[in-house]
Amino acid sequence: MTEAFPYLLLPHLWSSRNRARRRERGDLARGLLFGGVGVVVLGALFAGAFWLTWQLSDYDELGDYLLRLGLSWLFLTCLAFLTFSGIVTSLSTFYLSDDLRLLLAAPVAPRRLFYARFARTVAQSSWMVVVFLMPVLMGVGLARCAPIGFYLTTALTVVPFALIPVAVGAACTLLLVNVFPARRARDLLMLMGFLFAGSLVFVLRAIRPEQLLRAESLPDVTGFFQTLQSPVTPLLPSFWAGELLFASLNGNLDLIHAGALWTTALASCVVLRAAGERWHFSGYSRSQEAPKRRAMTLGAADFVARILPFSPVRRQLFLKDTKIFMRDVSQWSQLLLLLALVLIYLYNFRVLDLQRVPYMSGFIKNVYAFVNLGLASFVLATVAARFVFPAVSAEGAAFWIIRTSPISLRDFLWSKFWTGLVPVLVLTEGLTVAANELLGVDPVLKAVSACAIIFLSFALVGLATGLGARYPRFTADNPSQVAGSYGGIVYMILAVLLIIVTIVLLGWPSMTYLLFQVRQRPLETWRIGLMAVSCGAAAVITAATCVIGMRSGVRALEAMRN
Amino acid sequence: MIAIHNLVKQYGSFTAVDGITLDVRPGEIHGFLGPNGAGKTTTLRMIAGLLKPTSGRIAVNGHDMSAAPERAKGSLGFIPDRPFIYDKLTSGEFLRFHAGLYGLDGDGVDGRVHEMLDLFELRRWEHELVESFSHGMKQRLVMCAAFLHRPQAIAVDEPMVGLDPRGARLIKDVFRRMSERGVAILMSTHTLEVAQEMCQRISIILKGRIIAQGTVDEVRHLAGGGDDHLTSVFLKLTGGSALQELDEAV
Numbered sequence: 125m126t127e128a129f130p131y132l133l134l135p136h137l138w139s140s141r142n143r144a145r146r147r148e149r150g151d152l153a154r155g156l157l158f159g160g161v162g163v164v165v166l167g168a169l170f171a172g173a174f175w176l177t178w179q180l181s182d183y184d185e186l187g188d189y190l191l192r193l194g195l196s197w198l199f200l201t202c203l204a205f206l207t208f209s210g211i212v213t214s215l216s217t218f219y220l221s222d223d224l225r226l227l228l229a230a231p232v233a234p235r236r237l238f239y240a241r242f243a244r245t246v247a248q249s250s251w252m253v254v255v256f257l258m259p260v261l262m263g264v265g266l267a268r269c270a271p272i273g274f275y276l277t278t279a280l281t282v283v284p285f286a287l288i289p290v291a292v293g294a295a296c297t298l299l300l301v302n303v304f305p306a307r308r309a310r311d312l313l314m315l316m317g318f319l320f321a322g323s324l325v326f327v328l329r330a331i332r333p334e335q336l337l338r339a340e341s342l343p344d345v346t347g348f349f350q351t352l353q354s355p356v357t358p359l360l361p362s363f364w365a366g367e368l369l370f371a372s373l374n375g376n377l378d379l380i381h382a383g384a385l386w387t388t389a390l391a392s393c394v395v396l397r398a399a400g401e402r403w404h405f406s407g408y409s410r411s412q413e414a415p416k417r418r419a420m421t422l423g424a425a426d427f428v429a430r431i432l433p434f435s436p437v438r439r440q441l442f443l444k445d446t447k448i449f450m451r452d453v454s455q456w457s458q459l460l461l462l463l464a465l466v467l468i469y470l471y472n473f474r475v476l477d478l479q480r481v482p483y484m485s486g487f488i489k490n491v492y493a494f495v496n497l498g499l500a501s502f503v504l505a506t507v508a509a510r511f512v513f514p515a516v517s518a519e520g521a522a523f524w525i526i527r528t529s530p531i532s533l534r535d536f537l538w539s540k541f542w543t544g545l546v547p548v549l550v551l552t553e554g555l556t557v558a559a560n561e562l563l564g565v566d567p568v569l570k571a572v573s574a575c576a577i578i579f580l581s582f583a584l585v586g587l588a589t590g591l592g593a594r595y596p597r598f599t600a601d602n603p604s605q606v607a608g609s610y611g612g613i614v615y616m617i618l619a620v621l622l623i624i625v626t627i628v629l630l631g632w633p634s635m636t637y638l639l640f641q642v643r644q645r646p647l648e649t650w651r652i653g654l655m656a657v658s659c660g661a662a663a664v665i666t667a668a669t670c671v672i673g674m675r676s677g678v679r680a681l682e683a684m685r686n
Numbered sequence: 687m688i689a690i691h692n693l694v695k696q697y698g699s700f701t702a703v704d705g706i707t708l709d710v711r712p713g714e715i716h717g718f719l720g721p722n723g724a725g726k727t728t729t730l731r732m733i734a735g736l737l738k739p740t741s742g743r744i745a746v747n748g749h750d751m752s753a754a755p756e757r758a759k760g761s762l763g764f765i766p767d768r769p770f771i772y773d774k775l776t777s778g779e780f781l782r783f784h785a786g787l788y789g790l791d792g793d794g795v796d797g798r799v800h801e802m803l804d805l806f807e808l809r810r811w812e813h814e815l816v817e818s819f820s821h822g823m824k825q826r827l828v829m830c831a832a833f834l835h836r837p838q839a840i841a842v843d844e845p846m847v848g849l850d851p852r853g854a855r856l857i858k859d860v861f862r863r864m865s866e867r868g869v870a871i872l873m874s875t876h877t878l879e880v881a882q883e884m885c886q887r888i889s890i891i892l893k894g895r896i897i898a899q900g901t902v903d904e905v906r907h908l909a910g911g912g913d914d915h916l917t918s919v920f921l922k923l924t925g926g927s928a929l930q931e932l933d934e935a936v
Contacts, residue, residue, distance in 0.1 A: 440786025444775065451774040451815070521770035525831075528734045529787035530760035685738035 132240035154610050166259045173263030192370045199362035202253045203289050209249035210293020217245045219301055219411040238400045250286035270373045277372035284389030285365045291392035301407035422447050437531050441539040473562045490638050493565040497573045501580050504552040505619035508588040512544035514606035516593045533681040541589045549581040576630055579666040584619050586670030590677030591615045629662035687712045687839045687870030693742035695728050702728045704894035710870040717885035718874040721924050725894040726874040733841045734764035747838045763832030765842040769824035773817035777827050788835035802830040821848040839870040846877050878916045892924050
């Protein structure tokens with residue numbers, strides 16, 4: 125009863141230790157894969173920060189100004205991320221965690237429980253930001269030959285900087301769960317989060333960073349900097365952190381901003397603790413209520429299922445998947461973000477000013493058709509990773525219903541395939557056709573791109589469905605976890621390889637055709653034959669990927685009985 | 687109706703089920719008893735087609751589970767010990783989905799769904815999401831689904847866990863009615879009173895082997911007891927008599 129609050133963190137530490145000790149088949153490959161990706165990402169961040177800072181040092185005062193602005197923007201972005209992450213994480217740690225039943229039933233002082241949960245919330249919501257900031261700030265420090273004090277100041281800045289937004293996030297959650305039941309609040313938060321992310325993307329696009337690349341719009345650059353400066357207000361902890369680190373880069377100690385950071389961090393903890401002691405239990409009690417929930421009827425799905433020529437089994441599988449998807453806010457709200465990204469993608473093609481490149485604009489347009497095909501394929505691969513790969517895992521603990529019913533696992537998996545294929549194909553085909561139309565590419569290339577996307581959609585959806593069945597995670601809390609798992613990464617690597625191979629196989633004949641068009645020369649028969657073989661090989665490889673992926677998935681599902 | 691012959695399930699060197707032979711006849715409620723870890727759930731999962739036996743044969747309504755799994759499953763209703771269902775479906779939608787899986791379609795489905803919801807007293811919640819259901823309600827919904835397609839046999843794992851007395855009574859009545867209509871029910875349970883009250887025959891499983899089989903009286907006789915309560919017989923057969931002595935001492 126009298127132990128300090130870290131005692132309450134022991135189960136998590138022991139669980140982590142036990143997880144780390146557990147050895148499974150494929151650990152080495154997994155470690156190498158994840159470790160390799162991690163090292164590459166951290167290395168790229170370090171190199172990017174180092175290069176940019178190094179470049180800026182050539183511009184004296186302007187360079188210093190931009191660096192300060194850059195640090196403030198960096199911390200402002202992290203501040204927004206940490207606040208949102210704090211809201212979501214605290215919802216789970218303070219209200220929805222299963223072990224709370226045990227702890228709240230035990231004679232544990234509320235203050236002790238608060239500190240334990242808050243420490244866990246801070247660690248869970250900020251580790252990613254810390255891992256991201258570490259190489260970036262190290263790159264900045266080394267490029268500016270910063271004294272050792274800079275690195276010490278970095279550590280002393282990041283801690284209070286993380287505490288403040290997470291405390292604010294936890295306070296928002298405290299307020300929300302006292303107004304809505306926690307389970308509804310989670311849906312609301314998901315929706316808010318994706319709307320926030322979508323609008324952020326729109327705002328960044330509205331700044332129109334391409335202006336910087338156009339010499340003729342130089343007078344607009346002042347306006348551009350003013351736009352950049354506007355959200356950097358001295359009242360935010362991100363500004364204090366940026367200023368503190370900038371001062372220490374030059375060997376100075378900015379006590380005012382250090383004091384502001386630390387006192388605000390400590391004050392937030394104290395205020396949050398007081399608020400938690402007062403309102404946490406009432407919020408927790410509300411989160412235990414399971415209010416009666418009348419479901420959205422989703423008559424449109426029933427109508428579609430009725431008119432499509434499905435067997436009863438297929439119809440019911442389609443209806444189940446559609447209704448579960450539409451009723452899960454955490455699933456469909458991500459579509460809003462996707463829609464925002466797609467609109468911006470198309471808008472970029474619309475504003476692309478290829479006429480600035482004289483003589484070659486026609487050829488470049490057609491090259492862009494392949495860039496577009498590549499980008500649309502990556503969108504396709506990512507959408508399939510997020511929405512199709514987790515389809516089998518989404519069955520969760522209820523998968524016994526399918527496995528004990530008189531339908532073959534092959535039928536089940538193919539039903540998942542078709543349910544995933546149709547929306548993905550419509551999205552990416554629409555994206556490719558619209559972008560090519562906006563670019564005004566050659567009609568033959570338009571047709572090649574449109575066909576390629578159809579083949580790639582079959583291949584990538586088949587691969588995602590099959591590998592999703594091969595590496596299911598029935599216990600995952602949400603589909604994002606499944607997409608980020610070992611199997612999800614294996615899928616993404618294979619998908620990227622397939623896209624590269626397909627584009628190379630289609631790119632060579634298309635470019636040959638274009639060059640002969642530009643030079644106004646007829647194509648020889650043997651060359652046409654080779655071009656047909658190349659396109660045929662792309663078709664065979666994509667079709668084989670789909671079939672092999674699905675077969676492998678069916679075999680894996682059948683092997684579950686063992 | 688449910689015929690199991692020399693069923694074996696091994697996990698590596700561990701044998702969970704070791705040569706079980708069992709026959710549940712039409713209209714019979716067969717109790718499947720045994721201490722924790724004896725192999726009851728593994729056996730039921732093999733019967734339901736969730737696990738593949740290492741060796742042996744399972745047939746439901748004459749259909750071999752290995753050779754014709756879809757036919758065998760079509761004749762069986764399975765009720766697992768924990769009622770995991772799709773949370774984001776309403777109970778009505780879940781039952782219609784289940785009907786579709788078993789090939790039921792057309793106008794008769796709605797009537798059958800309502801019949802089952804009425805039988806298990808869930809009609810009021812037809813349009814509520816399953817996520818708002820209590821454990822007992824979910825358990826009853828799974829039972830609705832298991833009986834929906836009019837199976838010839840039922841495999842049920844611990845049906846009374848989490849049910850209130852009214853729910854337990856309801857389930858007993860439904861099982862009796864179904865058995866009167868010729869449905870074969872294989873029921874694993876820890877509640878010996880339930881077995882004694884409902885089952886025509888019982889099998890007691892220990893360490894993967896059936897150590898006693900027959901009517902309650904036959905098993906009692908086998909254990910060398912006269913009018914012993916089934917609990918005493920069970921403890922004698924499964925080596926838990928020390929526990930009974932402890933219980934009596936307490």
